Amino acid sequence: MKTIKYLAIGLLIVLFPSGLVLAQDMIVFPAEGQSEEQMEKDKHKCYIWAKEQSGFDPMALPTATSPPPEQKAGRGGAVKGAAAGAAIGYTTRRIVKGKSDSKGATAGAVTGGLLGGMRQSSQRQADQKAQQQWEQQQATQYAHNRNTYNRAYSACLEGKGYTVK
Numbered sequence: 001m002k003t004i005k006y007l008a009i010g011l012l013i014v015l016f017p018s019g020l021v022l023a024q025d026m027i028v029f030p031a032e033g034q035s036e037e038q039m040e041k042d043k044h045k046c047y048i049w050a051k052e053q054s055g056f057d058p059m060a061l062p063t064a065t066s067p068p069p070e071q072k073a074g075r076g077g078a079v080k081g082a083a084a085g086a087a088i089g090y091t092t093r094r095i096v097k098g099k100s101d102s103k104g105a106t107a108g109a110v111t112g113g114l115l116g117g118m119r120q121s122s123q124r125q126a127d128q129k130a131q132q133q134w135e136q137q138q139a140t141q142y143a144h145n146r147n148t149y150n151r152a153y154s155a156c157l158e159g160k161g162y163t164v165k
Contacts, residue, residue, distance in 0.1 A: 026150065032161035039162070046156035056149040065141050069130040072123050 030039050051057050154164040 026154065027165045028157055029163040029165075030161075031163045034161065042157065042160045042162070046153050046160070049156050050149050050152035053152040054145065054149040056145040058146060058149055062142055064138055066134070066138075068134050069127070071127045071131075 028039065028043065034042065047059075157164050
């Protein structure tokens with residue numbers, strides 16, 4: 001089930017817009033006068049042979065070779081930072097000045113909120129970059145596997161007397 005999720009999230013989004021999947025059709029010409037029926041039989045045999053040689057099935061839906069990166073940016077970074085900052089500010093003011101008013105908590109909350117928000121924003125950017133790198137890696141791997149299959153398929157058909165472009 002996870003594989004299907006990865007497929008939907010990553011590969012279809014990455015592969016179809018980039019044109020990698022759609023640009024792989026080959027043109028096969030019967031250079032030795034083979035009949036249409038013979039050509040279909042040979043194409044099927046070469047499909048099976050190329051699939052076995054390359055380990056790639058162009059008829060199967062693409063699947064991810066690894067799970068997408070985990071999203072590390074949580075929610076509420078500013079709120080969590082403000083809460084932690086308020087607690088630290090309140091405690092610090094109480095220890096240092098011997099006062100238990102809210103000035104330290106307020107200053108701590110503002111500082112903590114800013115720092116928490118900045119940290120969360122930075123983590124979101126890192127998450128986005130990791131996702132883009134994963135998508136690119138998946139697209140590159142798919143293109144490599146498809147190219148290996150295409151070379152095997154072409155070699156098989158050429159060995160049977162067809163011209164392949």
